[in-house]
Amino acid sequence: MLGSLILLWLCISLLAFLVRTRRPKNFPPGPGPIPIFGNLLQLNLENPMPDLERLSVRYGKVFSLYFGGRPAVILNGMSVMKEALIGKAVDFAGRPNGLLLNHLTQGKGVIMADYGPSWREHRRFALMTLRNFGLGKQSMEERILGEISYVCAHLEASAGKSIDPQTLFHNASCDIICSIMFGSRYEYDHDFFQAMIKMMAENSKIANGPWGMVYDTMPLLRNLPLPFQRALRDYHTVKLHVLGIIAEHRATRVPREPRDLIDSYLDEMEKRGENCAPFDDGQMIIMLLDLLFAGTDTTSNTIRTAVLYFMTHTDVQERCQQEIDEVLEGKAQVSFEDRHKMPYMQAVIHEVQRVASTLPLSVFHCTTKDTELMGYQIPRGTLIIPNLTSVLYEEDQWKFPYDFNPSNFLNDQGQFEKPEAFMPFSVGPRTCLGEGLARMELFLILVTLLRRFQFIWPEDGGEPDFSPVFGVTQAPKPYRMTVQLRGGLTN
Numbered sequence: 001m002l003g004s005l006i007l008l009w010l011c012i013s014l015l016a017f018l019v020r021t022r023r024p025k026n027f028p029p030g031p032g033p034i035p036i037f038g039n040l041l042q043l044n045l046e047n048p049m050p051d052l053e054r055l056s057v058r059y060g061k062v063f064s065l066y067f068g069g070r071p072a073v074i075l076n077g078m079s080v081m082k083e084a085l086i087g088k089a090v091d092f093a094g095r096p097n098g099l100l101l102n103h104l105t106q107g108k109g110v111i112m113a114d115y116g117p118s119w120r121e122h123r124r125f126a127l128m129t130l131r132n133f134g135l136g137k138q139s140m141e142e143r144i145l146g147e148i149s150y151v152c153a154h155l156e157a158s159a160g161k162s163i164d165p166q167t168l169f170h171n172a173s174c175d176i177i178c179s180i181m182f183g184s185r186y187e188y189d190h191d192f193f194q195a196m197i198k199m200m201a202e203n204s205k206i207a208n209g210p211w212g213m214v215y216d217t218m219p220l221l222r223n224l225p226l227p228f229q230r231a232l233r234d235y236h237t238v239k240l241h242v243l244g245i246i247a248e249h250r251a252t253r254v255p256r257e258p259r260d261l262i263d264s265y266l267d268e269m270e271k272r273g274e275n276c277a278p279f280d281d282g283q284m285i286i287m288l289l290d291l292l293f294a295g296t297d298t299t300s301n302t303i304r305t306a307v308l309y310f311m312t313h314t315d316v317q318e319r320c321q322q323e324i325d326e327v328l329e330g331k332a333q334v335s336f337e338d339r340h341k342m343p344y345m346q347a348v349i350h351e352v353q354r355v356a357s358t359l360p361l362s363v364f365h366c367t368t369k370d371t372e373l374m375g376y377q378i379p380r381g382t383l384i385i386p387n388l389t390s391v392l393y394e395e396d397q398w399k400f401p402y403d404f405n406p407s408n409f410l411n412d413q414g415q416f417e418k419p420e421a422f423m424p425f426s427v428g429p430r431t432c433l434g435e436g437l438a439r440m441e442l443f444l445i446l447v448t449l450l451r452r453f454q455f456i457w458p459e460d461g462g463e464p465d466f467s468p469v470f471g472v473t474q475a476p477k478p479y480r481m482t483v484q485l486r487g488g489l490t491n
């Protein structure tokens, strides 16, 4: 008797869950969800890509999945991406709540802030300031070139040896952001720098991995002493240190003569007076950490992809060097302006970004209201996953969708041309805020390195492996490289 009562109760609660996770009317199609888990058990969480590929072949360009009880819609292909992120820009410009990342950032800052005035004003402020307005005497370009000189010194010291360049490029990208935000770079072995690098690495590992998934889908488990508690704690430690840096800036700043992003933010608060909302210290810290997170792995993984292709496509490397030598003849340093005279180099950098597809699933979006896409009904608050890889490798959009070939960005006259499907920074109102900075970094760093060094696949390097490691930011597998100084240079 008791047994059958329990059974009955189980069936009823199961039914209740099934009803709860049933797709809304006219929702994009997808596999049937299981209560509590949604479709999670149907995916290999270590690397869901192959499973997802299967689903998109079966269900089409717009399909849906359940993460626990939460429905998500996946967008594939350029026409869908444009209709959603540009055509219905506002409807699709939200960010999801209730994820581990939201709890770290408390909905403040830029990346995870939902669509609204605080996000808009911080985004505008950061864009303006990064565009070199109000960033003081040292230009963005000088800051980047300054960091490059440390990278070059390091590589010169290792010339002829085979090294893994991962941490070097990572440290350099991080330091460029530090210099913009805090006014100075750090030595790579500085205590705070080390703590920051470690926090970012561990937190992205946790947020990427199964524990992040557990946190995001099962709210009941959040207070247990599981690894995501460490993510929260480490984030807090770095936050406290940044608070200290802000206090130091307050004590030493000269109003309206900003040395860096923090000074500019303090100026902005002062300009707005008593009621400077939504600008305050809490928002500033999260905005700073956002830029650090968003600007480090992305840039350094792209540089690592570039070097991997230089070493394995020596004809491409040589042709870049030829163009660089010609254009920069007699000049001590490259400047960002020089890109207009380097169509081939530009094509190579864009092609690297295309094949690297550094943020394959962009950053997740969320619908801000009930909306419609490709004839489907999508309610407000639905998680939206833009599959940028599907556009960067889309068959009808590229001359050579599956190869590494700079001709994808060159027209018949050998001029640089950017197809519309080039969207590694995403599109629409949420498009990458650091695109200008990232493009400047990639150009200055790669040109300087190619001018100075020859990149060689070392004999002990094994077979090159181009398949990426899956993650929120995708990266090539670790590899080793040998650098050789190029002869005949004046500097």
Ligand code: HEM
Pocket (backbone or CB within 6 Å): 110, 111, 112, 123, 177, 290, 291, 292, 294, 295, 296, 298, 299, 302, 358, 359, 362, 363, 364, 365, 424, 425, 426, 427, 429, 430, 431, 432, 433, 434, 435, 437, 438
């Ligand atoms: C090669 C390097 C980079 C790539 C491929 C990249 C790509 C992206 C992508 C795909 C997004 C998501 C856009 C969306 O939600 O639709 C994004 C957002 C963002 N990126 Fe980047 N990014 C790069 C470098 C940087 C740098 C250097 C910075 C800053 C200093 C930066 C700051 C941001 C910020 C703040 C956002 C959030 C924008 C918002 O939510 O409004 N990124 N990036």
Ligand SMILES: *[C@@H]1O[C@H](CO)[C@@H](O)[C@H](O)[C@H]1NC(C)=O
Pocket (backbone or CB within 6 Å): 049, 050, 052, 053, 054, 056, 074, 076, 387, 389, 390, 391, 393
């Ligand atoms: C994204 O697109 C790529 C290329 O078309 C595909 O291999 C991958 O499975 C897609 N991912 C998702 C989540 O749909």
Ligand SMILES: *[C@@H]1O[C@H](CO)[C@@H](O)[C@H](O)[C@H]1NC(C)=O
Pocket (backbone or CB within 6 Å): 167, 168, 171, 188, 189, 190, 193, 194, 197
């Ligand atoms: C990069 O920084 C980390 C952390 O400070 C350090 O352990 C590593 O040795 C640095 N790498 C290089 C190449 O300097």
